[in-house]
Amino acid sequence: MVQKVAVIGAGISGLTSIKACLDEGLEPTCFESSHDIGGLLRFKEKPEPGRANIYQSVVITSSKEIMSLSDFPPLQLSSVCEACVRVRVCVCQTTVVSVRQTPDSAATGQWEVETERREGQRETRVFDAVMVCTGHFTQPHLPLSDFPGTRNHYIPYFLSHLNETHCSCCYSNSYSLTNVYLSTRSGAWVVSRVGQRGLPADLVGTSRMDMMIQKLFPSWINGMVEKKLDETFDHALYDFFEQIPVVNDDLPARIISGRVQVKPNVKEFCGSSVVFVDGSIIDEVDVVVFATGYNYSFPFLPPALQAKSGYRLRLYKHVFPPALTQPTLAVVGFIHSLGAINPLAEMQARWATRVFKGFTTLPSEETMMKEIEKDTQNPLQVDYIPYLDSLAEQVGVRPNILWLFLKDPRLALEVWLGPCTPYQYRLTGPGRWAGARQAILTQWERVLQPFRTRLVPKPETRASSRRSVIVVISGSALLCCFYYNKHLLSSFFSPLAFLRSPQYAA
Numbered sequence: 001m002v003q004k005v006a007v008i009g010a011g012i013s014g015l016t017s018i019k020a021c022l023d024e025g026l027e028p029t030c031f032e033s034s035h036d037i038g039g040l041l042r043f044k045e046k047p048e049p050g051r052a053n054i055y056q057s058v059v060i061t062s063s064k065e066i067m068s069l070s071d072f073p074p075l076q077l078s079s080v081c082e083a084c085v086r087v088r089v090c091v092c093q094t095t096v097v098s099v100r101q102t103p104d105s106a107a108t109g110q111w112e113v114e115t116e117r118r119e120g121q122r123e124t125r126v127f128d129a130v131m132v133c134t135g136h137f138t139q140p141h142l143p144l145s146d147f148p149g150t151r152n153h154y155i156p157y158f159l160s161h162l163n164e165t166h167c168s169c170c171y172s173n174s175y176s177l178t179n180v181y182l183s184t185r186s187g188a189w190v191v192s193r194v195g196q197r198g199l200p201a202d203l204v205g206t207s208r209m210d211m212m213i214q215k216l217f218p219s220w221i222n223g224m225v226e227k228k229l230d231e232t233f234d235h236a237l238y239d240f241f242e243q244i245p246v247v248n249d250d251l252p253a254r255i256i257s258g259r260v261q262v263k264p265n266v267k268e269f270c271g272s273s274v275v276f277v278d279g280s281i282i283d284e285v286d287v288v289v290f291a292t293g294y295n296y297s298f299p300f301l302p303p304a305l306q307a308k309s310g311y312r313l314r315l316y317k318h319v320f321p322p323a324l325t326q327p328t329l330a331v332v333g334f335i336h337s338l339g340a341i342n343p344l345a346e347m348q349a350r351w352a353t354r355v356f357k358g359f360t361t362l363p364s365e366e367t368m369m370k371e372i373e374k375d376t377q378n379p380l381q382v383d384y385i386p387y388l389d390s391l392a393e394q395v396g397v398r399p400n401i402l403w404l405f406l407k408d409p410r411l412a413l414e415v416w417l418g419p420c421t422p423y424q425y426r427l428t429g430p431g432r433w434a435g436a437r438q439a440i441l442t443q444w445e446r447v448l449q450p451f452r453t454r455l456v457p458k459p460e461t462r463a464s465s466r467r468s469v470i471v472v473i474s475g476s477a478l479l480c481c482f483y484y485n486k487h488l489l490s491s492f493f494s495p496l497a498f499l500r501s502p503q504y505a506a
Contacts, residue, residue, distance in 0.1 A: 002128040002328060002356040003027055006113045007089075008096050008300070009133035011039020013333025013345040016069065017131045018089055020349035023431055024357055029127070031115055033095040040137055061193060061247040062340035063200035065443050069346055070422040071431075073439040074446060093118040096300045099130055099329075109326025129328040129356045131349065136296040136334055136380060143292055180254075181274075181282060185265040188246040189226075190233050201247075202339065203419040203447065208401070211385050211420075245338065296334070305329070312379035314372055317391065319348050320355070322368035327355050339384035343422040347391045350431065354395055359430070385420050397429035414440050 003026060007017050010032035021028035036042060040054060047053040060067070064074040094115050102110040114124045195201035214221040230236075233252045254260040263282075267275045273283045298306055305321050307314045316322050318335045330352035333345040354360040362368065392398035404412035404427075415424055423440050426433035 002109070002358075004029070004127045005129045005131060005353075005356065006031065006096075006099075006111065006125075006127040007131045007133060008099075009039065009135065010034075010037035010090050010092070011133065011135060011333070012041060012342055013135060013349070014039065014131075014133035016342065016346040017133050017332050017349040017352070019069070020346070020353045021131075023350075024353040026129075026353060026356065028089050028131075029125075030090040031094045031096050031113075032090055032092045035093055037090050037092065040135070059193075061202075063202050063447070065200075065421050065447060066202050066419065067340045067342045068422055069342060070424075070426045071433045071435070073421075073423060073435075073443070091115075097122070098300050099132075100302060102126060106325045109324075109328035111329065130330075131352060132298065132301070132329070132331045133333055133345075134298070136336070137294045139295045139297050140290070141293045141295045142290055179282075180260045181263050182255075182260050183263045183266050183274075183276070188244050189229055190251055191229065191245050191247050192232065192249045193247055194249060198451075199447065206339075206385075206419050207417050208385065208420060209416055312372075312375070314369075316362065316368040316372060317351075317387075317394075318380075318382065319352060320362060320368070322362075322365045322372065327362050330355070334380065335382050335387075336380040337382050337384045337387065343388060343425075344382070344384075346422065347388055347395070347425065350397075351391045351395050354430065360394055360396075388420070388425070392425050395425075395430060397425045397427075397431065399424050399427050408437070411437055411440060414443075418443070 005021050005026050005028045007014050007021070007028050007030040010030050014030055014032070015037065018028045018030055030037075034044075034048060043056060043058075044053050068074040094117050097114045097116050098112075099114075100112050102108065102112055105111070109128065111127050111130050112124055113127055113130065114122060116122050191201065193201055195204035197204075251260065255262060263276050263280070265277050267277045269275070269288075270281075272285055273281055274285050274288075275281050304323065307323075313331070313334070314321060314323075315331055315334070319330050319332065320327050321329060321331075330348070332348045332352060333341060335341070335344055335348075337344060351360065355362060363371075389398050399415055401412060401416055404415060411427075415427075418440070421440065421443055423433075423436045423443070426436035427440075
């Protein structure tokens with residue numbers, strides 16, 4: 001019987017895992033190596049060595065409604081943190097050294113978790129289950145060996161791969177530096193945070209109906225999306241060979257103003273000069289920024305649980321190692337999607353705790369391995385709505401659209417045509433929330449509220465209304481005249497028209 005759960009990491013994945021444990025009546029203990037909770041989303045004035053940290057000017061790429069937890073509309077990270085502090089489940093400045101199975105784990109599924117406090121004190125405790133929530137922003141990926149010259153000169157930063165961090169650094173630095181050069185090997189699709197009508201882009205064109213249309217007509221939809229993106233930002237003109245989507249509003253303006261210059265991949269560094277693959281050279285470079293991502297690492301896990309299938313970890317639905325006799329270890333938040341990570345991590349945690357409690361069972365190891373091998377996507381990439389729905393199916397909280405249309409048509413239309421917000425997964429099943437319906441029906445009110453910072457009298461609409469009525473009546477009259485004249489001419493040229501007797505109403 002699972003009761004005590006060790007949660008490793010107090011970022012957003014760890015916090016959602018704590019909440020899921022508490023919702024299921026479990027007793028979580030969270031170990032966080034830094035001095036505070038919040039993980040990557042908590043800005044630190046003094047970054048800790050070897051630890052990822054956001055910069056002060058960062059702007060997140062997801063809107064608040066999409067980032068919300070399913071029963072916290074909209075998500076306030078501080079509220080979730082305060083709830084965790086109140087129940088006193090987080091142990092900060094404590095690093096997990098090792099996680100190993102107990103001798104009788106085949107029967108009990110228990111784990112020995114060894115931790116080390118910052119002062120050097122070590123302790124080993126036994127837990128019924130473990131949730132690994134350290135994410136994939138753990139070890140900076142610095143490909144210094146790929147660029148000759150970096151070993152002989154101190155180069156703290158360098159822009160060498162196009163992603164959100166890359167673009168944001170270019171934008172921020174272009175205001176204070178004389179020249180900023182953006183080096184990219186393959187480019188990207190540059191997507192704005194602002195969508196149609198000035199609304200958050202991740203709320204527009206992201207409904208379940210949009211997903212169905214894209215699945216039915218993938219080539220047509222992809223062509224339309226690419227054409228729409230090129231209308232705002234011609235990627236061929238800017239020498240951006242399209243690859244992955246990158247969310248940034250300011251990069252095109254900085255390029256067109258000359259503040260940022262796009263360069264090809266770097267060949268080597270020579271002193272303070274940078275040599276590119278096209279032979280061009282930039283001299284007297286002061287600062288170099290590596291935006292080359294991170295390598296994931298789980299040094300505390302047994303090697304058997306770090307086995308890979310291709311380029312990805314061997315995890316069933318990116319959560320459970322299939323080789324465990326007792327499914328009492330889950331990895332939460334070790335994924336990437338075009339949507340926000342918060343709802344994905346929350347759904348993973350809800351599913352994991354249901355499995356821990358025995359309410360949901362996993363397939364056989366053979367079945368899980370087949371599904372893992374069949375998934376040939378990017379090692380961490382998942383499709384946002386399909387992945388959420390697949391886990392929600394396991395938990396028993398996937399919304400039944402047809403039933404909703406019969407029972408509550410207004411709600412069904414919002415679920416089907418509106419953005420897929422996390423509240424949809426609290427309408428039914430385990431963890432059902434009575435406020436989910438209202439949260440869905442009022443989500444657009446919360447989206448529009450920040451725009452209403454001043455009272456402006458609405459413009460008069462009577463004139464336009466009258467004009468519309470006049471246009472409609474005039475158009476109708478012209479159509480009637482056209483039809484009458486056409487009928488009259490055809491009658492005139494018909495020889496039988498002269499032989500017919502006029503018809504009168506009785």
